[in-house]
Amino acid sequence: MRYNYKNGVQKKRSKKPIIFISMLVLGFLYGGVTYSAPQIAPLLASADQTAQYLLSTKPAEDSTRLYIPRLNINSDISDITSNERSSEGGILDLSAPRYTLGLTPMETIAKSPLFRVSEVKSGDDVYLDHAGKRYAYKVTDTSSDTGEQLTIKACGRECSDSDMVIRAEPVGSVVWSDGKPSLRSL
Numbered sequence: 099m100r101y102n103y104k105n106g107v108q109k110k111r112s113k114k115p116i117i118f119i120s121m122l123v124l125g126f127l128y129g130g131v132t133y134s135a136p137q138i139a140p141l142l143a144s145a146d147q148t149a150q151y152l153l154s155t156k157p158a159e160d161s162t163r164l165y166i167p168r169l170n171i172n173s174d175i176s177d178i179t180s181n182e183r184s185s186e187g188g189i190l191d192l193s194a195p196r197y198t199l200g201l202t203p204m205e206t207i208a209k210s211p212l213f214r215v216s217e218v219k220s221g222d223d224v225y226l227d228h229a230g231k232r233y234a235y236k237v238t239d240t241s242s243d244t245g246e247q248l249t250i251k252a253c254g255r256e257c258s259d260s261d262m263v264i265r266a267e268p269v270g271s272v273v274w275s276d277g278k279p280s281l282r283s284l
Contacts, residue, residue, distance in 0.1 A: 135203035136213035140170055148172045156274055157227035164192070164211060164250075165225040166218060173211030191249045215250060215264060224250075224266050234281055235266035 100108050131138070149167040157163070164175045175192065198209035207213075218224075224235040250264040270283040 132201070132203045132206050133199065135206040136197065136210045138203075139207050140214070143170055145170060152225060152232075152272075153279060156279075157230055157232040157272075159230040161227065162229075163227040165227075166222060167225075168219075168222050169214050169217055171211065171214065174208070175211055212250065218250075218264050223269075225272070232272035232279070234269040234272055236269050237264060237266045 148170045200206040200209050222237040226233045272279045273282045
C-alpha cells in the first residue's frame with residue numbers, strides 16, 4: 099500500500115492481468131505466424147535459391163528430396179509415402195499432406211512440402227533426389243497414370259480421389275562431371 103496526501107491510502111495494482119493479456123497476445127501472434135509459415139516462406143528466400151542449390155549440390159545417398167525450382171521448393175521428403183516402380187529405382191508415386199502444423203514456423207514449413215503444389219504448371223521442371231541419384235521430370239497435362247511418370251498427390255488429412263494430382267514425365271537423370279551437373283536424356 100502507498101499513502102498519497104491527496105488521495106489517502108492506495109492499494110498497489112497487480113501487474114498479473116497485464117502480463118496475462120500480453121502473454122495471450124504474444125501466443126496468438128506466434129500461432130498466427132506458425133499457421134501461415136508456408137505462405138510466408140516464399141517471401142523469405144531468394145527467387146532462384148533452389149535452382150542455385152541444384153547446380154551446386156550433388157544428391158545425397160541417404161536422403162530423398164523434391165525440388166521444384168519455379169516455386170523455390172526444396173524439401174526433404176524421406177518420411178512421406180512413396181512407391182518405387184521405376185526400372186532405374188526412382189520414386190514415381192509421392193503422397194503427402196499439403197499442410198501439417200508444427201510447433202515452430204520452420205517445422206510447419208518442413209512438414210508441409212506440398213503446400214504450394216497447386217501453383218505447379220504444365221512444363222515446370224521437377225527434380226527428385228533418391229539413393230544418390232537425381233531424376234529430372236517435366237510436368238505434363240496428361241491424366242493417365244501409366245508408364246514411367248512421377249505422380250505427386252497433395253492430400254488433406256487423408257488422401258482421397260478429389261485431391262490434387264500432378265503428373266510429370268521423365269526427362270532424364272542429372273549426372274555430374276568435372277564438378278558440374280548435366281542432364282542425360284532418356
